[in-house]
Amino acid sequence: MINLLSNVLIVTVFLVLFNEASAIAKTRKIHFLTAKDKPSNNATLEAARNFRFVEKNTKEKSESDSGKENEEFTQDLSLTFQDVEEQAYRICQEFLGPPWANINKSQFKITTITGGNSNAVYRCSLSEDVAVEDPKTPSSVLFRIYGCFQEDKNVVVSEAATFMLLAERGLGPKLYGLFPTGRLEEYIPSRILNSVEDFRSHSTAIAKEMAKIHSLEVPVRKVEDFWHRHMENWLNYVEDKKSLRPKESFECLNMYKEEMAWLTKEIKKINSPVVYCHNDLQGGNILLRQDTPSKDVPGIMLIDFEFGAYNYRGFDLANQLCEWCFEYLTEDFPYFTWEFEKFPSVEEQVEFIRAYLNQHVEEGIIERSAVEPEVDKILEEVRLFSLACHLMWSLWSVQMSFKVNEDYAVLHMEHTKLRTNAYWQFKEKYLNSRAPNGHAETRSLP
Numbered sequence: 375m376i377n378l379l380s381n382v383l384i385v386t387v388f389l390v391l392f393n394e395a396s397a398i399a400k401t402r403k404i405h406f407l408t409a410k411d412k413p414s415n416n417a418t419l420e421a422a423r424n425f426r427f428v429e430k431n432t433k434e435k436s437e438s439d440s441g442k443e444n445e446e447f448t449q450d451l452s453l454t455f456q457d458v459e460e461q462a463y464r465i466c467q468e469f470l471g472p473p474w475a476n477i478n479k480s481q482f483k484i485t486t487i488t489g490g491n492s493n494a495v496y497r498c499s500l501s502e503d504v505a506v507e508d509p510k511t512p513s514s515v516l517f518r519i520y521g522c523f524q525e526d527k528n529v530v531v532s533e534a535a536t537f538m539l540l541a542e543r544g545l546g547p548k549l550y551g552l553f554p555t556g557r558l559e560e561y562i563p564s565r566i567l568n569s570v571e572d573f574r575s576h577s578t579a580i581a582k583e584m585a586k587i588h589s590l591e592v593p594v595r596k597v598e599d600f601w602h603r604h605m606e607n608w609l610n611y612v613e614d615k616k617s618l619r620p621k622e623s624f625e626c627l628n629m630y631k632e633e634m635a636w637l638t639k640e641i642k643k644i645n646s647p648v649v650y651c652h653n654d655l656q657g658g659n660i661l662l663r664q665d666t667p668s669k670d671v672p673g674i675m676l677i678d679f680e681f682g683a684y685n686y687r688g689f690d691l692a693n694q695l696c697e698w699c700f701e702y703l704t705e706d707f708p709y710f711t712w713e714f715e716k717f718p719s720v721e722e723q724v725e726f727i728r729a730y731l732n733q734h735v736e737e738g739i740i741e742r743s744a745v746e747p748e749v750d751k752i753l754e755e756v757r758l759f760s761l762a763c764h765l766m767w768s769l770w771s772v773q774m775s776f777k778v779n780e781d782y783a784v785l786h787m788e789h790t791k792l793r794t795n796a797y798w799q800f801k802e803k804y805l806n807s808r809a810p811n812g813h814a815e816t817r818s819l820p
């Protein structure tokens with residue numbers, strides 16, 4: 375018994391010491407949450423598992439909403455399935471031409487697609503007895519209604535423009551209809567990626583698709599302030615709202631400011647090229663086709679460009695590699711896991727980066743001889759931008775926690791804690807790699 379107890383003590387002391395030693399920010403712990411349990415009922419639980427994908431459909435719980443009504447918002451939320459069906463039927467008839475234009479209601483099928491996206495997505499199909507003569511006419515489409523949380527009209531416009539561009543280049547699903555509240559897209563039998571095994575087995579294909587996106591000329595603003603602008607906006611937002619949660623401490627907001635200032639300086643030094651980036655390449659935004667497309671149709675498709683913007687390429691590369699550590703939709707609270715050890719090894723990073731650069735070679739953007747020196751440069755960028763990613767998604771969840779209901783807020787704060795810890799672990803690694811006698815990760819040249 376005494377033995378057991380002392381073992382427990384030793385382990386506890388060890389853990390405390392370990393945590394203290396590894397956290398560069400001994401004094402910068404976050405204390406947001408009063409301890410809280412799991413989401414309260416099964417329905418919420420089910421939804422909560424999808425929190426990275428569906429959070430925008432949950433009811434915003436903030437002062438401004440409880441009193442006066444936000445029209446758009448209310449309108450979207452009050453749509454019943456029958457309303458959606460009615461709307462989808464009409465839109466398919468108007469946008470898709472014959473035979474869609476001539477079918478009656480009983481020849482029109484609609485089903486809800488679950489676990490897919492941040493906005494509402496349905497599949498609409500013709501019943502089997504309807505013949506399609508024109509091979510360009512789809513017999514099945516995806517009907518998307520934008521999330522009611524996207525307040526920023528700029529995002530709606532630039533995301534739609536990007537979607538159209540990608541569709542035209544064969545880099546994304548085809549676009550069949552565009553209207554103010556949503557669109558009709560090609561239905562692609564596919565699944566999302568959701569494990570380190572998924573990322574590992576498709577890493578070079580993802581890198582290739584990312585490179586194609588990065589070489590696009592996209593008609594959106596080209597100021598490279600993506601990271602900084604979001605960080606500032608979210609910080610201001612939280613500053614404004616924090617009085618809503620008087621019991622919680624927000625002393626960590628200074629931590630974000632300090633780290634932002636430091637990172638901004640480091641980012642300037644590293645000189646990563648500014649390109650059009652996806653900026654949120656988590657597994658939920660990477661489709662693995664389940665059909666067998668022709669040889670020139672890639673098996674991997676990057677979707678949901680809500681965060682798409684010009685940004686440093688290092689951010690996009692690092693962000694995808696950081697996602698290897700995550701798994702979402704797991705069994706237990708908080709329904710996602712993160713393991714530092716799953717971060718790709720240097721060899722795996724090099725493979726990813728090489729595939730990325732080789733795509734640029736293929737498109738004539740760089741010379742083949744530039745690939746190897748550039749691999750080293752990008753490895754360095756990934757080390758730095760991993761920090762920017764963790765800090766950004768950490769703060770993203772803080773501000774999201776004010777926009778969603780209580781159950782989701784708890785999940786977001788779990789996500790914040792995790793991302794903040796990840797930030798400090800990666801920062802330590804980054805600083806070590808640059809110390810004169812540090813343990814810089816090296817690679818053997820081919």
Ligand SMILES: *[C@@H]1O[C@H](CO)[C@@H](O)[C@H](O)[C@H]1NC(C)=O
Pocket residue numbers: 415416
């Ligand atoms: C919640 O789920 C559990 C197990 O899945 C089930 O036994 C229980 O009856 C459910 N509760 C409600 C309120 O639906």
Ligand SMILES: *[C@@H]1O[C@H](CO)[C@@H](O)[C@H](O)[C@H]1NC(C)=O
Pocket residue numbers: 478480481
């Ligand atoms: C719909 O059209 C089909 C084919 O023209 C017809 O067989 C069916 O009876 C119609 N259903 C209704 C409800 O009108």
